[in-house]
Amino acid sequence: MTDAISTEPQAPRYDFRTQEPLWQKAWNEHACFTVEDVPTDGRPKYYVLEMFPYPSGKIHMGHVRNYTLGDVVARYRRARGFNVLHPMGWDAFGLPAENAARERKSHPATWTWDNIRNMRGELQRMGLSIDWSREFATCQPEYYGKQQELFLRFFETGLVERKESWVNWDPVDGTVLANEQVIDGRGWRSGALIEKKKLSQWFFAITKFAPELLAALDNLDRWPERVRLMQANWIGRSEGARVRFPLTAPKGDIADVEVYTTRPDTLFGMSFLALAPEHPLALAIGAQNAEADAFIAECRRLGTTAAAIETTEKRGFATGLTVRHPFIEGAEIPVWIANFVLMDYGTGAIFGCPAHDQRDWDFATLYGLPIRPVVKPAQGELPEGEAYTGPGTLMNSGFLDGLGVDESKSAAIARLKKMGWGEGETNWRLRDWGVSRQRYWGCPIPVIHCDNCGTVPVPVDQLPVVLPEDVTFDRPGNPLDHHPTWKHVNCPQCNGAAVRETDTFDTFVDSSWYFARFCSPQNASPVSREATDYWMPVDQYIGGIEHAILHLLYARFFTRAMQASGQIGVDEPFAGLFTQGMVTHESYRGADGRWLYPTEVERLADGRSVVTGTDEQVTVGRIEAMSKSKRNTIDPGAIIERYGADTARWFILSDNPPERDMEWTESGVAGAYRFTQRLFRLAESIASLGQVETPAESSPAARKLRRATHRTIAAVTEALESFSFNVAVARLYELAAAMTEAEKDATAAADDKALSAARIEALEMLTRITAPMMPHLAESMNDLLHAGSGLVANDAWPDFDDSLTAAETVTIAVQVMGKLRGTVEFPPGSPAEAVIAAAEAEPNVARLLEGKRIVKKVHVPDRIVNFVIAG
């Protein structure tokens, strides 16, 4: 590794080790970043929020990038005269704390709070402009108690339901697993075979908002297009029909089967009806037929994991039952149970039209069912060996013959409706949000189960339902469930013996409203109407793309639910969303293939890489996302310790556009560090000029520098507005270069007062426009120039002087037939005739034009002249 600092003999000019803590203390003492819940100063508001961290132990580079981006926005907006809310907290509930408690034989709270303490210190060393007075952790009763109150409000509003649902049950851990925690049909921790089990669970009725959650995406114009698209796909609206097929012979009390389809136009091509293995009719059949039962059991065992579904072949079981067809008199269609039909989409049953659905085609081919085409493609023939799903004209379809696909959809629906066999229906992929988790380290669901009264919500005045502290993790299952006393209570209604709900909330609930709580973290009710009316929505939310669907959708739902239950006046939480890329690094492996940390690797002068201090050859691997398993992680704490927070921030901002993955390189950080020193040297040199009166007469050198300064202000402002931080950095490098140039000019003309004044102005401006990115260095430079003048953090963003940004001359490109052949210099705004005449006279151009007829002369003022010639 190149080592910029340890090879430096003397202490650096700018000592971030003393300066950074100094300014952090000053900001803190002046409460620079503290805002009121409901400011009344009339300034516009701006709410900047980065996704709050899970307190895993240490911050990682992803956090550093996330919080640096947010901090630049926050500091910039503050300088622009906004009241800026920029809070921080902790997403503190979750399974890792329980696992750690199990391993260490301690308590989840201990581990969590240790981590919070450590990570808070690391974040504070980054010099973030955060209002720390608003900090909270979701594991505090002061927070989760309010969450319980919200749950009760939603309950009253009809947005909470208790219903049975199929879950992945781990019989060893005694808990429900999410789909992604089931690997090859086994629990990811216990390795036990997962069962599908029906369990009573709490649900938030997110589907009630499905239409508006989808429609409102159109208005989120400051969200990335792809996130809106992912959400739209997830919500998954589809239009079709519900069709009831009467069984030719009823099965017990089941007389018909309901099917959902988006292709009612292809009903004449139907050759089978298929049920999901969990469908009530399938279960009824299974109860009487051992073969059917065995098939159902096998389907269930294969589980619902994405991997299982992908690799599983289509299989079915012919039940022997038949249904009647709505349009074909006397037809009897066989009923199958099929493993590819999903119980939780539509009605759990489909009608199969093999000619026009690939899945049905596969299934029909396997079992020798008829394939009857009913749609004739508009062009060409029906494909061989696969289903045709495109547009066309109906055939073999009775009253639909000759109609197009769309027309016949409505015609079929109209007919079904008239017959009483079905109706048009809009369907949604989005499911209600199951929030029950059989865990200890989460927010208790504030409900009591009473044998007499049923499910009774805990009265608001008895909140919070606090987690008991005396729990152990020495046996599987939920500690709340086998706690000796905690769950036994008296029913709030009848005062009889009752038990608490021992499930806790999905931790996504905790992060679904924290942004609203930040507006008034001490408020008696969950959210303050006044504070959220002022601050909400979040103007700029920043985080990783991995939360594109679930977290953001849940937060959007919660905001609507809070609105519906009368607590908040907005319906969308995040007006602007920015999704940052990952931080990546080269990976290294030793001679034996083991992964090596970057700190263990040394690059030799000959380009080879070896294990530091040895001769062992190192293989430099791919650049990939930092991960513990690949050991290609860089510890932000070590970077800040060695280079300072400003250097880390600057490098992160400078490397590339923030939405892309960035590569962390040692040489890049070292370069950023050199720049901090260079800026400080410039500041020292300019500060040594002392007080300078601006003379009446300017000088060419002064004008040149002032032009660079004011152009930089304009360019950096524009870059920050558009999240082009890497461009802002480039413009600041250029200003620094211009200032170095001016220093040389000044050496040549020591008595140029105008230049001295311009240099001072350049430094003042540079300081202020660098401050959002390198806040500590900006304060130190400002202190050199104007000691005791106050903090840059409180300074206003500078305006640029338009009259100074114009160049004295512009270089106009001269083209012949669109190819650059020369340039001419002119004052901006020079008349076309003069410019064209000069362009024609330019020797190289004149040579090319000689003897040619000029057909056209294109002139774009101050930019280009192009001669089109003939022959």
Added chain:
RNA sequence: GCGAGAGUGGCGGAACGGUAGACGCAGUCGACUCAAAAUCGACCGACGAAAGUCAUGGGGGUUCGAAUCCCCCCUCUCGCACCA
């Protein structure tokens, strides 16, 4: 399979349809130094002695002029995926 995004020097990347490669990193040469580091200066797409030619994944098109707009293709990344 469907959807989205991206392909520009050795690398990260700039570029309202108007001088492609700003700025940084790496590199080369020089100054300073006994020497090194740091710093400062110059150079730094390819071919060519030069004039110039070729260059923004490939091929077409629009235009006086295309990295940028349109069509076709290729590659990569990400997301979704038996959703009826």
